[in-house]
Amino acid sequence: xxxxxxxxxxxxxxxxxxxxxxxxxxxxxxxxxxxxxxxxxxxxxxxxxxxxxxxxxxxxxxxxxxxxxxxxxxxxxxxxxxxxxxxxxxxxxxxxxxxxxxxxxxxxxxxxxxxxxxxxxxxxxxxxxxxxxxxxxxxxxxxxxxxxxxxxxxxxxxxxxxxxxxxxxxxxxxxxxxxxxxxxxxxxxxxxxxxxxxxxxxxxxxxxxxxxxxxxxxxxxxxxxxxxxxxxxxxxxxxxxxxxxxxxxxxxxxxxxx
Numbered sequence: 001x002x003x004x005x006x007x008x009x010x011x012x013x014x015x016x017x018x019x020x021x022x023x024x025x026x027x028x029x030x031x032x033x034x035x036x037x038x039x040x041x042x043x044x045x046x047x048x049x050x051x052x053x054x055x056x057x058x059x060x061x062x063x064x065x066x067x068x069x070x071x072x073x074x075x076x077x078x079x080x081x082x083x084x085x086x087x088x089x090x091x092x093x094x095x096x097x098x099x100x101x102x103x104x105x106x107x108x109x110x111x112x113x114x115x116x117x118x119x120x121x122x123x124x125x126x127x128x129x130x131x132x133x134x135x136x137x138x139x140x141x142x143x144x145x146x147x148x149x150x151x152x153x154x155x156x157x158x159x160x161x162x163x164x165x166x167x168x169x170x171x172x173x174x175x176x177x178x179x180x181x182x183x184x185x186x187x188x189x190x191x192x193x194x195x196x197x198x199x200x201x202x203x204x205x206x207x208x209x210x211x212x213x214x215x216x217x218x219x220x221x222x223x224x225x226x227x228x229x230x231x232x233x234x235x236x237x238x239x240x241x242x243x244x245x246x247x248x249x250x251x252x253x254x255x256x257x258x
């Protein structure tokens with residue numbers, strides 16, 4: 001797994017122009033454990049991630065249509081997160097991410113480094129892009145959590161997949177506040193966390209994911225030491241001759257609890 005290495009200054013990533021990145025990366029040998037045998041035991045409130053059976057009404061071709069993704073798939077993900085967490089209200093963030101490991105034009109490559117996508121500032125800023133938290137309808141909510149979903153669109157076995165770190169094995173001291181630039185839904189400089197290597201980290205993945213399965217994980221709940229912000233990153237599982245380039249879709253949702 002790639003981690004943040006020693007460097008001066010604040011790590012920086014430009015999502016649209018990776019040539020502007022300021023980033024020191026160092027690789028560490030870690031063990032990735034297939035979590036399928038323990039999938040039924042996993043909890044969003046303990047490890048921070050779960051595997052669900054979920055059949056979308058979308059076809060693989062549908063995911064190339066931004067309008068269908070917006071109108072159908074994001075609504076499906078809101079319902080999944082609401083049912084799984086018991087949230088009072090769930091709203092999808094704008095701009096789901098399609099990732100391609102092949103040589104596709106304008107492909108967004110998998111993020112092959114240990115990271116979490118939010119800080120408190122980023123969560124509040126991205127919500128404010130589309131919602132007014134000062135409105136009366138939002139004042140009754142006492143807890144806001146960012147949940148993320150991940151689905152493989154290419155059939156198994158894929159040449160690359162998502163790894164997640166048991167949140168109980170990650171310390172606040174491991175993380176480094178970092179910056180990134182975005183242009184959608186508007187131009188902004190936001191924050192996320194990169195991580196230093198810690199041998200205590202315990203990494204998991206789900207082998208041979210299908211399009212009828214969905215990984216749900218807690219992307220962000222606060223900056224304090226008692227909050228979960230699931231560390232994750234892409235990795236290449238043991239190679240097989242029939243492995244094909246990974247295609248996947250990631251969504252982000254904001255869940256509100258009274």
